[in-house]
Amino acid sequence: MENIGLLIDGFGHILSWNHILLMMVGVTLGILVGVLPGLGAPNGVSLLLPLTFSMDPISAIILLSCMYWGALFGGSTTSILFNIPGEPSSVATTFDGYPMAKGGQPSRALTLAFVSAGLGALAGVVMITLLSGWVAKFALKFSSPEYFAVYFLAFASFISMGAQSPFKTLVSMMLGFALASIGMDTISGNLRLTFDIPELIKGVSFLIAVMGLFGIGELLLTSEEGLRFEGIKARVKLAEIGRTLIEIPRYWLTIARSTIIGIWMGITPAGPTAASFMSYGVARRSARDKSLFGKGDPRGIVAPETADHSAGTSALLPMLALGVPGSATAAVMMGGLMIWGLTPGPMLFTDRPDFVWGLIASMYLGNVVAVFLVIATVPLYASILRVPFSIIGPIIVAVIFSGAYQVANSVSDIFLVIGFGLLGYVFKKLDYPLAPLVLAMVLGDKAEDAFRQSMLMSGGSLNIFWSNGLVSGLMALGLVLLLSPLAFWLIGTLRRRRHDVAPHGDGNAAA
Amino acid sequence: MSENSANGVSRFAVELGVAALTGGFGAAVCYGSLDIGAGWTEMGPDAGYFPFYIGLLIVFGSLVNIVQAFLKHRGTEEIFMDAGRAKVVASFLLPLTAFGAVSAWLGLYVGTALYIAATMLFQGRYKWWIALPAGLGVSLVFFVVFEIGFQVPLLKGPVEAWFGIY
Amino acid sequence: MKKSVSIACMIAAALGVAAPAAAFEPNRPVEFVVTAGPGGGTDIFARTIQAIIAKYELMKSPVVVTNKGSAGGAEGFVYTAGYKGDAHKLAFGTNNAYLLPVRAKVPYKAEDLTPVAALASDEFVLWVNGKADYATAADFVAKAKEGGLKIGGSQSKDVDQILTSMINDATGAKISYIPFKSGGEAAVQLAGEHIDANVNNPSENLGQWQADMVKPLCVFKSVKLSSEAKVAGDKGWGDIPTCKEAGIPIDNYSMPRTVWLPGGVEPDVVQFYADVLRKVSETPEWAKYLADTSQSPVYLSGEELKSAVEVDGAAVSEVLKREGWLAN
Structure with missing residues (x-):
């Protein structure tokens, strides 16, 4: 338990009012960055980077990492309140967070999200504290075939969820894959599907798609209901926050499972976005009563949030221990490390234990600070919802447009966002599921890159996906997850046939 | 055939329109992929291999959706959106x-x-x-x-x- | 899009007319367009310059940094080239500025950009896994001639793959190349023994070297690196033999870090930024940045830079042509 001692030393390095103040500043800025959909955590952190050149490395990393935590929290807020994911990783939170808020319980939804996120983050830090050495060695075992297997697993665990029409799901998912492949192809270095349109060479940004499909699409649906937010009129009562806090232990199983998924995806490193989707998919699958999922089930908020944050924190471990960033934000922080004169990599733990353990200690404190700050803002956010739609609607549109522009400083993205908004609106009304499209956009090109890298490694042989225990295990698990709903469905149908009754019209409810 | 000015647009028409749109997009994806090579070389799939089949699947799914629109929504009075x-x-x-x-x-x-x-x-x-x-x-x-x-x-x-x- | 471009042109034209006599001085925020994602080598390059300019107040106007790294940096170059004649847009890149139009069908040409300066030159080192039993580059080449070895690198048909092709061509080796998203990924893949070698820049592999997970075999430079410091145990950058003496007859291969203006700008604009960047390159902070990232100091501008670009472009194009990677 040498690490515990080092951690206590770490706390010794960071416990000062100055640092606590830096944490609060970082978290607050982060929340702001997270709430604004165009500004992501990577942007925010790189903007603060020049400020930190004159700081000592420990203060600098506290400021930057706390901004990251804040951004992760802020991203969930807009997902829940407006159906606009402020960060890519909070897309899955919209599935149940927004319906719950719309159903009149915005404070409950926000509190659930924040507390489970905080728990997830803490679990991630505990893992880093205890297992740093082992995990770093484990992560080295991962190469392209293993990455592909992890992405495949993430897909398989999510894909069978609640589709009314399998062919609409197919079209939606394939649209996502196609959109993800626009732009430059990593493996061949050639442009694909750009049709000589200059605006397309940068590809179609995932954020643009999400802002349009979810944000604008939802606003259009809301406007159809008569230009006002139906239902979200509930007053915020402090008691509701308290009641939600008491409710949380009930979801211990979801939280535990999501934490494991999050940590796993964070260190492998498939990233927080994949983690939140996978965790949501698994939570939905393993729930005995699925009827509330998509309509405001608390587990549908707890699962993605816990996984998102535990993945976000665990993603810092590969950065510290191996010098590979597990997320875009980690990549920026790594750039920072170099500028402060530190070399990210395996020797950082030995050379600068004060820095590493100071950072880890600040992750404990920073996340606690973040949870308190962000819960303190719940009444504020919830009161935004009482503003009439004719004011808040246009403001949301303006925020989305400015965000869309900021993604790549491109005017064409503003029109693209409107296009995606229309698509999202029509798809929603025709029961095309949007989640498979989004997931395919997030993972599609990564999975394809990993697949084709594997093919280059093996000289075109598919056997590489069964070449060692690790990759075989992952692939097998993925196949089981992919095929099990089909098997259950078949068994269920057969049994129903035999009993000659068909109580549930759609076969999906079988578990 | 399903444009009904008094009641707005029928769901059937919109289903058809959307499926046609996605199908067209799929066809464009296929076309774009053939341009850059959609084969399987000795070093694994070419740049256009996956996009090509993705495009084909989009076209296929859209066709099925068109058929289903005829089966499920044709002749029903279901309205996508009234005036x-x-x-x-x-x-x-x-x-x-x-x-x-x-x-x-x-x-x-x-x-x-x-x-x-x-x-x-x-x-x-x-x-x-x-x-x-x-x-x-x-x-x-x-x-x-x-x-x-x-x-x-x-x-x-x-x-x-x-x-x-x- | 078109509208804003034409407006920018109008403004630029107006400026050109209004102040022909006085030396150019930017009068509104200057945009630094980074042709790479946040955290990458080019990003740090641009942001370091931004910080130095701010510290020494080398420019009156503020600097705004934007990242446009999609499509191997083409996004940023296309964006910059689109602001023809605009004196307030600077693109930061490497030799990808003039390589991309040669190897991919990107909607800009090298002539659409005006070279301003090259400020540093990043070196390439041949790295193998720390446990590998190659003692010298010659051992590695001997094994590589049997075939089956894999080099991993950043991007496709970019500097790393071109160098791999040059190694194959110079030694008769049959090394295959696997493209990853970044040099960092290639570093970890090498540390995990999933690939046999990489040709990363010094800073990309330093961490792994210090932990003995990877080791350098030779540096693609005509003379040894000048740094004295012992960065990894008892070894320093200066101890790495040159590839030429170690058994790979490639004399010099490096990647310039370059700054570009859009095409059609006035010569005094180019001169102004070249001067600012020269002042940057003379500061102690710049020397520290170069040392921290183990890059070589270089400052090129004007005609010198133009001919360097031509020489490098021609040499690399030859490789691209041999491999059949030309886009047009």
């Missing part, structure tokens, strides 16, 4: 599109101020002396947050240049 609702949605969508167009021309700050003021004025039925300052205020907050706070430039147009802000 009244279409008007409400348009009253939100059109200003939004205008906002995009104006922003591309005059920049996002001017666009935002105009859009918010106009929607408050005409849809919210606020008085002009509330709507106008509100629009300008939001625009100003954006300016302070993005331009000064985070130093991320938003699109600017001739109006800002007039004031010497670039």
Whole structure:
């Protein structure tokens, strides 16, 4: 338990009012960055980077990492309140967070999200504290075939969820894959599907798609209901926050499972976005009563949030221990490390234990600070919802447009966002599921890159996906997850046939 | 055949339209992929291999959706959107599109101020002396947050240049 | 899009007319367009310059940094080239500025950009896994001639793959190349023994070297690196033999870090930024940045830079042509 001692030393390095103040500043800025959909955590952190050149490395990393935590929290807020994911990783939170808020319980939804996120983050830090050495060695075992297997697993665990029409799901998912492949192809270095349109060479940004499909699409649906937010009129009562806090232990199983998924995806490193989707998919699958999922089930908020944050924190471990960033934000922080004169990599733990353990200690404190700050803002956010739609609607549109522009400083993205908004609106009304499209956009090109890298490694042989225990295990698990709903469905149908009754019209409810 | 002016657009027509649209997109993806090589070489799949089959699957799925539209929605009286609702949605969508167009021309700050003021004025039925300052205020907050706070430039147009802000 | 471009042109034209006599001085925020994502080598390059300019107040106008790294940096170059004649847009890149139009169908040409300066030159080192039993580059080449070895690198048909092709061509080796998203990924893949070698820049592999997970075999430079410091145990950058003496007849291969203006700008604009960047390159902070990232100091501008670009472009194009990677 040498690490515990080092951690206590770490706390010794960071416990000062100055640092606590830096944490609060970082978290607050982060929340702001997270709430604004165009500004992501990577942007925010790189903007603060020049400020930190004159700081000592420990203060600098506290400021930057706390901004990251804040951004992760802020991203969930807009997902829940407006159906606009402020960060890519909070897309899955919209599935149940927004319906719950719309159903009149915005404070409950926000509190659930924040507390489970905080728990997830803490679990991630505990893992880093205890297992740093082992995990770093484990992560080295991962190469392209293993990455592909992890992405495949993430897909398989999510894909069978609640589709009314399998062919609409197919079209939606394939649209996502196609959109993800626009732009430059990593493996061949050639442009694909750009049709000589200059605006397309940068590809179609995932954020643009999400802002349009979810944000604008939802606003259009809301406007159809008569230009006002139906239902979200509930007053915020402090008691509701308290009641939600008491409710949380009930979801211990979801939280535990999501934490494991999050940590796993964070260190492998498939990233927080994949983690939140996978965790949501698994939570939905393993729930005995699925009827509330998509309509405001608390587990549908707890699962993605816990996984998102535990993945976000665990993603810092590969950065510290191996010098590979597990997320875009980690990549920026790594750039920072170099500028402060530190070399990210395996020797950082030995050379600068004060820095590493100071950072880890600040992750404990920073996340606690973040949870308190962000819960303190719940009444504020919830009161935004009482503003009439004719004011808040246009403001949301303006925020989305400015965000869309900021993604790549491109005017064409503003029109693209409107296009995606229309698509999202029509798809929603025709029961095309949007989640498979989004997931395919997030993972599609990564999975394809990993697949084709594997093919280059093996000289075109598919056997590489069964070449060692690790990759075989992952692939097998993925196949089981992919095929099990089909098997259950078949068994269920057969049994129903035999009993000659068909109580549930759609076969999906079988578990 | 299903355009019914009294009741608005039928779901059947929209189902067909969307499936045709996705099918067309799929065809375009196939076409674009063939351009860059859609084969399986000795070093694994070519750049266009996956996109090509993805395009094919989109076309296939769209065709099935068209068939299902005929089976499920044809002849039903199901309405996608009636005239009244279409008007409400348009009253939100059109200003939004205008906002995009104006922003591309005059920049996002001017666009935002105009859009918010106009929607408050005409849809919210606020008085002009509330709507106008509100629009300008939001625009100003954006300016302070993005331009000064985070130093991320938003699109600017001739109006800002007039004031010497670039 | 078109509208804003034409407006920018109008403004630029107006400026050109208004102040022909006085030396150019930017009068509104200057945008630094980074042709790479946040955190990458080019990003740090641009942000370091931004910080130095701010510290020494080398420019009156503020600097705004934007990242446009999609499509191997083409996004940023296309964006910059689109602002023809605009004196307030600077693109930061490497030799990808003039390589991309040769190897991919990107909607800009090298002539659409005006070279301003090259400020540093990043070196390439041949790295193998720390446990590998190659003692010298010659051992590695001997094994590589049997075939089956894999080099991993950043991007496809970019500097790393071109160098791999040059190694194959110079030694008769049959090394295959696997493209990853970044040099960092290639570093970890090498540490995990999933690939046999990489040709990363010094800073990309330093961490792994210090932990003995990877080791350098030779540096692709005509003379040894000049740094004295012992960065990894008892070894320093200066101890790495040159590839030429170690058994790979490639004399010099490096990647310049370059700054570009859009095409059609006035000569005094180019001169102004070249001067600012020269002042940057003379500061102690710049020397520290170069040392921290183990890059070589270089400052090129004007005609010198133009001819360097031509020489490098021609040499690399030859490789591209041999491999059949030309886009047009």
